[in-house]
Amino acid sequence: MKTVLCLLCVAVCYAIAGASSLVDGKYSRYIEFPDGDGVMQAVDLLEPVDTELLREVERNPANNNYLLYTRRNRRSSQRLIINNVNSIRNSNFNANHQTVVIAHGWLGNQNTNINPTIRDAYLNKGEANVIVLDWRRLAVSTYPTAAAGVPAVGRGLGQFLEFLHSVTGQPFNRMHLAGFSLGAHLVGNAGRQLGGRVARVTGLDPAGPLWNRNSERLRPTDGVYVEAIHTDGGTTGLGIGTAIANADFFPNGGNSQPGCYNSICNHNRAYELFASTVTRNHLVGRQCSNTAQISANSCRGSSFHMGNDDLNKTGSGLFRVNTGRRYPF
Known part of the structure; x- marks a missing residue:
């Protein structure tokens, strides 16, 4: 009996030690995270950040590139420059049309x-x-440095949108910010810079590593309506996996996606699903009372469309939506 108790105590001690060594309460120190092309890269979550680069990013939001596409220039972008009025006035920007900002993730x-x-x-x-927000100046750094600089890049985006508003008169309720992975927390910070006045903020599988306990992550107050689409939120998933917005959608349970066989595919599925809903507005979730219902696919609450381009969209709660294996899902 004493031997059994001793072995049990040893097991518990090892379990506690293992839990205490987790980074952000969830991840091992060494993980793999995909780059912008979907190739897994080795990441040390405790690697020291590049403080000099972070100071430069904080000082100069002009490090970000803002690339405009319209129906008049679908493939060739026009660069919009903060505090450069002519870059706006000489572009195809039309204040009568909605504005959508897209923010990529790490190494994108x-x-x-x-x-x-x-x-x-x-x-x-x-x-x-x-x-299209190209923030590669920071995004090509190590993951811990990029994550640490996301709030500053987001504030820079917010400052740019304030400038855009001052030049064109476009109201913030005609703007929709969508970010993927680290970009999800970035657009959250941009919306926060604007006092939560943008019509919509959409987090596409918001990054998990270094964000579970991070006060700078995407928040429900970052826009008039904030939505998150969680597609890889498992125990060691690349996404944050927990409700952080007004409305949180968990496609197919939020951990693994039909037709996917790895975390990269699950993670990327968030922006693929969103793009498809912009075109078709066809993916409808059912409201869930708790995460157990999400996992069991037993949600029986009200229906609510996931994604789409409706600037007047409002709603709140947890939702499960079931999708197909391939586009348009």
Whole structure:
């Protein structure tokens, strides 16, 4: 009996030690996280951050590139420059059309798949000002440095949108900010910079590592309506996996997606699903009372469309939506 108790005590001690060594209460120190092309990269979550780069990002929001696409220039972008009035006035920006800002994730850039996928969904449907935020200056650094700099980049985006508003007169309720992975927390900070006045903020599988206990993560107050789509929120998933918005959607349970066999596919599915809903507005969730219902696929509450481009959309709660294996899902 004493031997059994001793062995049990040892097991408990090891379990406690293992839990205490987790980063952010969930992840091992060494993980793999996908780059902008979906290739897994080794990440040390406790690697020291590049403080010099972070200071530069904080000082100079002009490090971000704002690339405008409209139906008049679907493939060739026009660069909009903060505090440069002519860059706005000489562009195809039209204040009568809604503005959509897209923010990529870690190691991404203007050519990363999320950008043309969402851009084309909007421009194939109708008139819009699609602004691709290329924040590669910071995004190409180590994951801990990029994560630490996300709030500053987000504030820079907010400052740019304030400038855009001052030049064009477009109201903030005509703006929709959508960000993927680290970009989800970035657009949250941009909305916060604007006092939560933008019509919509959409987090596409908001990044999990270093964000579970991070006060700078996406919040429900970052926009008039804030939505999160969780597609890879498992125990060691790339996404945060917990409710952080007004409305949180968990496609197929939020941990693994039909037709996917790894975390990269699950993670990327968030922006693919969103783009498809912009075109079709066809994915409908059912409200859930708790996470157990989400996992058991037993949600029986009211229906609510996931994603889409409706600037007047409002709602709150947890929702499960079941999808197909391949586009348009």
